[in-house]
Amino acid sequence: MATQTGITIEGPGKPYTVVDNIVRPTPGPNEALVKTLYVGLNPVDPIMHQTGLLIQSFPAVTGSDFCAVVLSVGPETSKISEGDIVIGCVPIGINEFSPFQESFLVNENWILRTHTGDDALDEKKLEQGATVGAGLLTSGLGLTEGLKVELPVSGSDKVLSKDEWLIVMGGSGSVGQFAVQLGKLGGYKVAASCSASKAAIAQKAGAEATFDNRAPIDEQLGMIERITGGGRFARVFDASAQSSNLSLRALDEIANTSSGAKYFSTVDDWSDIKTPQGITTYRVQFGQLGKTSTPIGNEITQKCEALVELFQKHLVAGNLKPLDTYTVMDGQGWEALSQTLSGFEAGSLKIDGRKPVIKIADI
Template structure:
């Protein structure tokens, strides 16, 4: 069991607004929501092997299961799918990591079949591109493809030069305009990569058409991969392309085959994520801290998000350490 220290409020593709407005991803009523969080362990069960009272943990809480969700003072933590805080990370930084890194892991380790080194080092450079749609979002910023040695081409908004700079700071060699027409984006992808790519990941949930057309018309690879955070739309992916959906909402749903698979994969990757975050090859995302402390701060953060005042992830501290 852990007691809450901080949570992240983010959107628009975060699960909390979806749960709040639609009732999806909720198993019981009245519902307690929440996903990204950081907390301190106050008690452990008899079979707990990794954590001890006083440890700081962070991650993505399993969705829709009240005993696990963090919008409450204390909640249960499944130690196999949570990360233990390393000394180089602040509590605020850890609040930004859970959903993004696990979703990126599902897409790139599960779907694209990449492998992170176990010792926390960056892999040698490969002469192959990966295209990331949404390179500056909460998933794209974790730069797993870059750490695996691939050359990264990231789409981002052209409205601010600083946005493209964020992508490049996280390992992108080149960027292209995500607001361009389909034809313009395909032309950019082909020109920059020369067709030397086999994998596209969409972290925006809006890029399916671009992915399919780019793989069909621009890629020279024999085996092609398409990964998306969109796990709700109907896809008609050609049989020549391997399709993968990141279905993080099934984490710790152990009464279903998909939930067992997702939970097993994430538990297997957690030690590697911890190592890379400790060495700094994978970094937290950008964030802003909400003024004040307590659950009122969370409410204000949600309001700021809905009013369009959030330029980055909002971290809300709910109590003192």
Template sequence: MANQTKNLAAVLPAAQADFVVEERPIPTPGPNEVLVRNHFIGLNPLDWKRQLTGMFIPSYPAVLGTDLSGVVEAVGSNVSKFKPGDRVLGGADGIVSQKPENAAFQTYTILRSSSTSKLPSSVSLEQAATLTTSIVTSYLMLFHVLGLPKPELKAPPPNATVLVWGGASMTGNLTIQLAKLAGLNVYATASKKNHEHLRSLGASVLFDYNSSTVVEDAVAAAEREGKPIAYVADTIASTATLSSVQDILSKSTATAKVIAHTGPWPEDLPKLDAIDADMVHGEELWYKPDMIQLGSKIFHEDLPTWLESGVIAPPPYRVIEGGVGKIQAALEVLKAGVSNQKVLVAV
């Protein structure tokens, strides 16, 4: 095997423990899989939440992580879209397969071919590592949960506004871009320091979520345009944010009112009957047949095309050097709070 090194992994030995570095075997890809030598690992809030709560971790020790970019080392017998040496990004399915070799927090990771994308030369490996979870979540929020017209359909957009709550999150960045690509009227909330950047991505009107009048301001702006807020993508999905977006939709004159949210609906927040709300389930791309097919379309067709043409710009990022031994420190940075920035670990 070319470029063979040790497969160092950040291993979670027990619930709520810190990650420790251990050496694991370099795995061999199955028929529909690729082996990637990781160069950058992208961190998500779900990673530190899993570490603290044990969600989706049936046993220990465990290897976590979903987002990565790197170079293909080997491919399975049925794989024709990739070859050794290809620069790729991918979504590691360890959260579903429960296979440690299929998780991102290590030097080498097994990826399904269906959730791997070849990178155009214009996109760096650092940029690529910002995309996986966020692009899938954004796509599913807009075109699956909210049911809005996909960009390739070139359908006339609804005479309504989609509001992205948490526009400066990584998912928010990409939701704004995909919504604009689909021809939608896009509003977003973020702290004022991020308004200019989000406007450059395609949000036509920005609101400061810290404002005491954000609900009234958002409703009034959309009503003045004659495009009332009908659709909300809540990328934060806290009790406070979901309460605010329900309040916005309850005051909107739109007929259809739908919320797509990235986390479970809070137990302490009643749902309003006049509003549909559903959580996005990105993990379905790994086990539902129709969703696996959709995932292949996103990773093999849509994302490479969008990146090559430049209509989708990777979000800003911060790189933490030092290899998988820095996973714990990087998760502490993410947990403490970052704004408009993806935290990456250089492998």
């Protein structure tokens, strides 16, 4: 039985340990074995480590966003071939699908193949590939399922601009920047909340207007009212998990569109949120990707498969772009990853809220 290196944890809160005895998995029918090139860290990584949330077995191999190269494919794959570069986010918490090891499994329907032609091996594009997965799919669920935003079905279709705003709370973050991009792609004018110092990030993603997410809530409501011309919005996505109250008050007290329907969606799937009457609420559960033995896992997996197919076209057409708010950490491999994870969890990484990306191996 072939074994490989990686980092594992023995239980919630136990240290990451570099090991060389992880069993190398074998791809099933629609799967491929891929070699980890870069990983990107998400807020869920420290949560999994500290609490064991979503982890299916210990010792656990974890991780979320990745850029990888295909080593071998299973018998029924039709979308990927040996040597392809693939990016995305894994189904969280399943050892053999997790990227903190030399090689891991991917399902061909859950990954993006955006690196083609001469660009495929460009190092900058490889590192950027590890910034896309969780952010894009989480915002995709939030906007298409939660806010009923319709996106162009092909990379070249254009949607007519709407005289209506869509509000993204946390438009400077990983999920938020993709939400801003998707709101624009759906034809909306997008207003985003963020720290005053990060307004340029949300604007670069496409926000027409920004407001300060640390201002008192009544001030933020006032800014939303002014920006949206007295309430020309019916859709709010909270990508920060900090702004449910503000979002719901904005929809309840200010939103004023002719249809009357109002939509709130949020990445916060753990707090007790009370929704006023007349507002449809959706809570994103991206962590259910790949958990097909449960109804919610099955539903999220099917929705993500459809989004992957759609986003593939828009990424290749350049309508959606990877993040540039990331930092490639010093060093390479498991020690560099362990150290970065420790700093990320302790909040001591000096990267100003940028997404940490770690190089694991050369192609």
